[in-house]
Amino acid sequence: MDFNTFLDHFDPIAEAPGGIAKLRALILDLAVRGKLVPQNPENEPAQELILKNKKLIVETANGKKREIPILQETERTVPRSWFRCQLADIALIEMGNSPSGDTYNENGEGVPLINGPVEFSPGSFGLTVITKYTTAPSRMCKKGDLLVCVRGATTGRTNIAAFDACIGRGVALVRGWEAQNYLNYLLWHLGEQLLQQGKGTTFPSISYPDLGLEVLLPPLAEQKRIVGKVDELMALCDRLAAAKQTRDDLRQKLRGSAIAALMNAETDEALEKSWAIVRDNWQTLSQDPKDVDDLRRSILQLAVRGKLVPQNPEDETAQKLLLKIATIRKELVQNGIKGLPKTISSIDECLDELPSGWQWIQIGDLMQKLGAGSTPKGGKQVYVGSGIKFIRSQNVWNNGLLLDDVAYISPEIHQKMNNTVVQPGDVLLNITGASIGRSALVSADFDEANVSQHVAIVRPILQEMNQWIHLYLISPMTFGNIMDVQVGISREGLSMTRLKDFFIPLPPLFEQKRIVVKVDELMQMCDQLEVSLRQSQQRASALAASAISHLTI
Numbered sequence: 001m002d003f004n005t006f007l008d009h010f011d012p013i014a015e016a017p018g019g020i021a022k023l024r025a026l027i028l029d030l031a032v033r034g035k036l037v038p039q040n041p042e043n044e045p046a047q048e049l050i051l052k053n054k055k056l057i058v059e060t061a062n063g064k065k066r067e068i069p070i071l072q073e074t075e076r077t078v079p080r081s082w083f084r085c086q087l088a089d090i091a092l093i094e095m096g097n098s099p100s101g102d103t104y105n106e107n108g109e110g111v112p113l114i115n116g117p118v119e120f121s122p123g124s125f126g127l128t129v130i131t132k133y134t135t136a137p138s139r140m141c142k143k144g145d146l147l148v149c150v151r152g153a154t155t156g157r158t159n160i161a162a163f164d165a166c167i168g169r170g171v172a173l174v175r176g177w178e179a180q181n182y183l184n185y186l187l188w189h190l191g192e193q194l195l196q197q198g199k200g201t202t203f204p205s206i207s208y209p210d211l212g213l214e215v216l217l218p219p220l221a222e223q224k225r226i227v228g229k230v231d232e233l234m235a236l237c238d239r240l241a242a243a244k245q246t247r248d249d250l251r252q253k254l255r256g257s258a259i260a261a262l263m264n265a266e267t268d269e270a271l272e273k274s275w276a277i278v279r280d281n282w283q284t285l286s287q288d289p290k291d292v293d294d295l296r297r298s299i300l301q302l303a304v305r306g307k308l309v310p311q312n313p314e315d316e317t318a319q320k321l322l323l324k325i326a327t328i329r330k331e332l333v334q335n336g337i338k339g340l341p342k343t344i345s346s347i348d349e350c351l352d353e354l355p356s357g358w359q360w361i362q363i364g365d366l367m368q369k370l371g372a373g374s375t376p377k378g379g380k381q382v383y384v385g386s387g388i389k390f391i392r393s394q395n396v397w398n399n400g401l402l403l404d405d406v407a408y409i410s411p412e413i414h415q416k417m418n419n420t421v422v423q424p425g426d427v428l429l430n431i432t433g434a435s436i437g438r439s440a441l442v443s444a445d446f447d448e449a450n451v452s453q454h455v456a457i458v459r460p461i462l463q464e465m466n467q468w469i470h471l472y473l474i475s476p477m478t479f480g481n482i483m484d485v486q487v488g489i490s491r492e493g494l495s496m497t498r499l500k501d502f503f504i505p506l507p508p509l510f511e512q513k514r515i516v517v518k519v520d521e522l523m524q525m526c527d528q529l530e531v532s533l534r535q536s537q538q539r540a541s542a543l544a545a546s547a548i549s550h551l552t553i
Contacts, residue, residue, distance in 0.1 A: 006551065012544055013544040014244070016537075016540040020240060020244070026548055027233045028230070032216060034078045043219035043220075045080075046081060079218070082219075083216070087174070092174070095169075096172060098138070098168035103135045111164075112130045112132075115168030115170050137166035141166075142161065143161055146158060147172070150169075151169065151204070155194055156187070156194030156195045157188075158187045158191065159184075160180065160181065172208075172211055182224075194210065251285060254285055258285055259294060263298060286533065296523065297476050299519060300474060304472055306507060308518050309511065309515055312510065316510070318358050321508060328461050329461050354505055357507070357508050363458075363472075363504045364499075364500025373450060373455050374417060383407045386408055388408060389407075389447075390406065390409045392406075392455065396440045396455055400443070414450060420457070422457060423442070423459065424442055424444045425441075425444055425463045425466050426459050427469050427470045428451060431455065431495075431499070432453075437473075438474075464509060471515070471516060
């Protein structure tokens with residue numbers, strides 16, 4: 001392969017998601033298949049090298065004899081001078097043996113102890129700082145030995161010992177001939193295969209036979225040329241990774257500055273200018289679709305702080321809105337609705353300043369229902385194939401209800417759980433577990449359902465406010481409050497007593513509607529930015545895949 005042609009494909013691969021890792025894997029794949037450097041017909045074939053060293057290897061491997069197979073012509077997928085054999089035929093393999101725990105110390109006295117994953121750095125051959133030593137070493141490695149992780153999630157990861165050390169149960173040593181670095185690259189390439197061979201579900205590990213796997217061996221001189229070329233290309237990958245990290249760091253700073261300008265805009269003109277900068281330059285500010293979530297959170301934070309749309313002095317104030325709510329509440333009480341707050345709580349706490357016409361209020365004062373659901377007696381055993389929808393936390397998402405895997409209960413159980421019935425226009429809030437704080441607005445055409453104990457029904461007295469309530473619940477302001485007051489030892493949880501005391505900023509009703517419209521507009525913009533970034537990543541991945549395919553033929 002022409003080396004310049006190879007380098008021409010580096011950039012499109014490196015720029016793809018996970019591109020540097022793909023480049024490293026490609027380099028190793030080409031190296032171990034004899035496609036990275038040209039062959040020299042004058043090199044002594046690998047088979048002769050093995051035959052010369054076979055007696056020595058057999059003696060150091062506890063006298064075990066193994067017949068080295070001859071590669072048949074029909075099997076050849078590598079250069080003729082290469083040889084197919086097993087690693088145990090060409091190297092000494094020894095499994096580590098951990099010394100007694102009472103011989104460990106951390107004061108630097110004794111023999112360095114290498115005991116597996118913690119001493120190995122991903123994607124490099126350098127040992128991290130040794131933190132343990134032993135005064136009674138058992139199995140030792142020598143400087144220059146190849147080390148392999150044989151336990152845990154990093155099974156198959158390799159390294160070259162930089163010093164003599166004791167190796168514990170999590171490590172094996174592989175000692176071959178002078179081209180030890182070739183074995184290092186070879187096992188690095190086979191690392192995923194070794195990990196998959198690991199036995200055990202929670203703590204995979206590999207044994208001596210697993211390491212004696214089949215390998216393809218080039219002539220010694222070619223091994224050295226391969227190592228030199230791989231070293232060169234890995235160094236290039238390091239430089240590309242460093243350059244990419246520098247670009248990503250700069251992007252992050254610019255993105256942070258742009259969002260800060262957005263959040264700190266003091267006038268409508270400054271806000272519009274900041275939005276234009278973000279909208280028109282997001283492809284430069286970010287290459288990861290996940291970064292759009294930062295922008296979404298900023299939009300919600302601006303919304304609940306009254307900085308997203310201009311105020312209109314002709315709007316009825318929040319104070320007048322509260323009088324209207326009080327009138328409706330009185331009517332609901334007269335109609336037999338129980339559990340409603342009798343009066344609006346006084347606000348004695350010192351809270352952040354709000355725009356003119358806004359009012360701080362406890363969310364419980366705005367609700368005709370604020371309560372958690374329940375799970376029917378018998379739990380999953382009473383679910384049926386069809387019937388009344390039973391909404392659980394996995395169905396509640398900020399952008400709506402996802403009902404693909406909704407459970408169902410019978411009409412009879414539904415009647416018994418009449419206090420957990422969902423109505424059109426309700427707001428649902430997850431109050432336990434990893435999805436705590438996720439909230440969905442129930443559509444106006446929704447039919448009927450019940451909710452589990454992990455979901456709360458939030459039903460405002462004035463239904464016109466449900467979109468504002470939902471926007472408040474999914475905002476960073478509310479999530480921060482939830483994290484501050486959550487209860488439960490083994491699992492996150494939010495009680496209804498805590499929730500009803502949350503302070504909510506209340507704008508005039510017409511401003512609420514303008515804010516909701518603006519948020520919808522900006523969220524659509526975020527969706528478009530995310531789609532655009534994802535499409536860019538897909539194009540980059542397709543280009544990388546094409547380049548890799550061209551190079552591996």
